[in-house]
Amino acid sequence: MSPNRRNLGASGEDIAANHLCKNGYNVLKRNFRNRSGEIDIIARDGDVLTFIEVKTRRSEKHGSPAAAVTYRKQQQISKVALYYLALHNLFDHDARFDVVSILLRKNQVPDIEIIKNAFELIS
Template identity: 60%
Template sequence: MSNKRSILGQKGEDLAAIYLQRNGYSILHRNYRLKTGEIDIIAQENTTTVFIEVKTRSSSVFGSPAAAVTPRKQTQISRVALEYLCRQNLMDSSARFDVVSVMIDYNSSPTIEIIKNAFDLSYH
């Protein structure tokens, strides 16, 4: 990943974390990594553990940020989420997958959208 894309992604994750907190989420982990993959943000909303993928774009040339969460990415996130739930002894608790879409236009304020229940557990 280029340095410019890395910086854009980090800025998007920072904006998403602030936005989520302002909307009632408690951030538990950021950039939770295992050998099988990474989850950008793990949060708690009420009694639900939420696994959040953040996608940031500076233009819509390549489609919406949320469209980049492909079935392959969903499977990867699901595997990490299952392992997290096992390790935390939370297999019987409520969990879901959200996507936060961040559009950063350097001529105006960022646009941030939360897509709750963006996809179902996928572990092919």
């Protein structure tokens, strides 16, 4: 991954974390990794544990940011989420997968959308 893309992703994750907090989420962990992959943000929205993928783009030339959360990416996030649930013995808690879509157009306020229940667990 190029440094520009890595910086864009990191900026998007910072923006998303702040936006989630302003919308009542409690961020628990950022960039949780294991062998299967990474979850950008793990947070609580009320009593619900949320596994959040952040997608940031400078334009919609190649589609919306949320459209980049492919089936394969959903599988990867699901595997990491199951590991996190097992690691912390949280299988009895409600959980869901959200996506935060961010458009960072030059000289404009970021366009941020929280998509709750963006996809189901894929095992």
